[in-house]
Amino acid sequence: MTALEFSEVRFRYAADSPLLLDGLSFRVEAGEFVSILGPSGAGKSSLFRLMNGLLAPESGKILVGGASVSAKQSRCGYMPQQDLLFPWRTVAENVGLPLELGRQSHSAAERKERVAEVLSAVGLGDWAEKSPLALSGGMRQRAAFARTLLTGAELLLLDEPFSALDYMTRLSMREWLLERWQQERRTILFVTHDVEEAVFLSERILVIAERPVRCLREFRVPLSYPRSVESLGEPRALELKRELIALLSREMAV
Template structure:
């Protein structure tokens, strides 16, 4: 696997005379799970899009390993809040299509094998031949996760992937994401506006100020050992409460 360090070097983003993102520098180390947390419109998704190679900074640069990002690449997999599945393809077909696009060197039988393996990992073997219209919102997002992991990216980018789901489905998918991530230790950058989600998932939380002139105003390490359950009376409940209040204070001020 190639070096999966993400380096954001003095980037800005402007539209006309309005600076959405002021000079911002961040490094996400190889194998880290980092959440970008901030209010709506602060530029979180814009930064993620830059790492994906779907948009570009007005000044500065974004790199994956030693390479400046100039467009999308198979080293980066993206999961959107809207699952972005092709409606005319089955769950398996969507994963195979992603593989065909990102890994053209794979044969059709290899693509089918990999798609089958990832459907098993996200507990969707029974729904392999269903089209998205016959899948629940949570199942559609699991297909999206499987598609992103299947291309074997060194960097996984998640843009509020669970934001549109009910609380129970969201928690189930958060835990499933952690299980898959802990087995492979990809570098993950995830956008969220949910403090609880950031504390549950991340090694570090980067808090952004509101736009215009948004930037990262705090880099908070989540020093609670995994697994981090909801038990408010557990051994680390006090530290979790401190982190929650610290993040909320930063968001409010």
């Protein structure tokens, strides 16, 4: 089953601005973990905004779960770079926002139960009544991920969610995210400019290597799951990293 499909999509921010996407087509299958890799300013976050319906294409089709993103039944769970937790709400109240704002009605008891379940699943069960200010950076990102899960969406869009974390916390969060993905098996589309991160996490990597974007270069990651930091030292992983870095270096030099 196809989770996401771009078909001949053209997009620019204004009528007098240059094209960002020029007939872009690609697909993501249900249950995949796919990273979109590219240099800063390449248009990675714009792709997510198009998938969410926050931006509209000039032409072409964008389908989520077989339905147009403009249709009410099309939904993505979106996790931006910043966790965007409200400091005046508890962790539980922050995580439960999708249930409060969603189209389906839930009783207070139902919301409390579902929030408790997802907080326990991400290892934050004891922090439900704390302020987000009491959480470390990695814990805040786990809370943001829990909130994304409660959207009920099968397609999760994660936009450089670990970019603001220190190196060691990023390493632990990558391993944590893979564990969650293997348990949940939702489709994850992960935007990053970090080659190592993309290789470690993904089944496939789609690279933005031209402007305007007419196609995405596809690379299969030759590593099995589960993965650890040591996986990145395997010869096939090192070769893929070298190939991706060379490709991105050529694009940035243009």
